[in-house]
Amino acid sequence: MDMNTVEKLLTTTRSVRKRLDLDREVPLDAVKSCLEMAIQAPTGSNSQQWRYLVITDPEKRKAIADLYSRSFKLYAKESAAAAPKLPPTDPRSQRMMKVVTSAVYLAENLHRVPMFIITLLEGRVEKADVLAQASFYGSSLPAAWSLMMALRANGLGSAWTTLHLRYEKEAAGILGIPDHYTQTCLLPVAYFKGEDFRPAKRVPVEQLTYLDSWGEKLW
Ligand SMILES: Cc1cc2nc3c(=O)[nH]c(=O)nc-3n(C[C@H](O)[C@H](O)[C@H](O)COP(=O)(O)O)c2cc1C
Known part of the structure; x- marks a missing residue:
């Protein structure tokens, strides 16, 4: 493998929001090969109960964006109240x-993003135990992240979002999603402007990784 390309893709697939090109249409064919790569991801028991809802209809995008924006206002209020008080410097x-x-x-600006992709999985796990929940979401999210990387490799930006899920039922109503499907994330998709995506600052792995027992540093 060309490790430079692999490393670049893995370390610079960022949440793209301000640099989404809102004026350029995304052809449906442009996302087909990305979805084909994404569904190479693993699923629990190889169940492959995933579905993808690609939304380009302007009225439906507006309706979903309105739900997102309502949820965002609540989130912003809660986050502002919980944020540590730090000096601006x-x-x-x-x-x-x-x-x-x-x-x-x-x-x-979500309503202006030309395409949304909602990832879904058959089933509901609200009342399930940790094993069932981990198996369930683990059968959708690896493919969603692969999808983000495949999109990025094709010049398409996206951002992992979940906020519309506060109103999941209303979104399901707008989009005709059956009750026994769970929406797992929403990716707004558009061509990105510029190419200078950089690795993000992270706590070093030395501080996050243990060997054999909790707290025993590996490096
Ligand atoms: C589970 C999850 C939920 C997220 N939900 C949202 C969201 O609803 N809206 C949003 O703008 N970003 C959302 N994000 C994106 C994060 O805010 C983002 O990853 C963070 O800003 C770090 O930026 P980076 O992706 O460029 O590293 C979500 C990310 C994850 C993993």
Whole structure:
């Protein structure tokens, strides 16, 4: 494998919000090969109960974006109340402000993003135990992340979003989704502008990884 390309794809597939090209249509064929790559992901018991709902209809996008925006307003209020009070000069404040302005931009402009892809899975796990929940979401989310990377490799930006799920039932009504399907995330999809995506700052793996027993540093 060409490790430079692999590393670039894995480390620079970012949430794209402000750099989505809202004026350029995304042809349906452009996402077909991405979905074909995505569904190579694993599923529990090889069940492959996934579905993908591609939404381009402007009225449906507007209706889903309205749900998202309603949910975002509640989320913003809750997050502001819970946020630690840091001075504006603190680098953590600055990093947080970057994400906040980007998230606000998406909430205000979601209806203008030319395509949404909602990932779904057959079944419901609200009342299930951890094993069932992990098996369930683990049968949808790896493919969704593969999809984000395949889109990125094809010049298409997206951002993992979940906020519309506060109103999942209303979204299902708008889109005709049967009751026994669960929506697992919504990817707004558009061509991205610019190419300078960079790896994000993360806590070093040395601080996150243990060997044999909890807390025993590996490196
Ligand atoms: C489970 C999950 C839910 C998320 N939900 C939203 C969302 O509803 N709206 C949004 O703008 N970003 C959402 N994000 C994106 C994160 O905010 C994003 O990953 C974070 O800003 C870090 O940016 P990066 O993806 O560029 O590293 C979500 C990400 C994950 C993994």
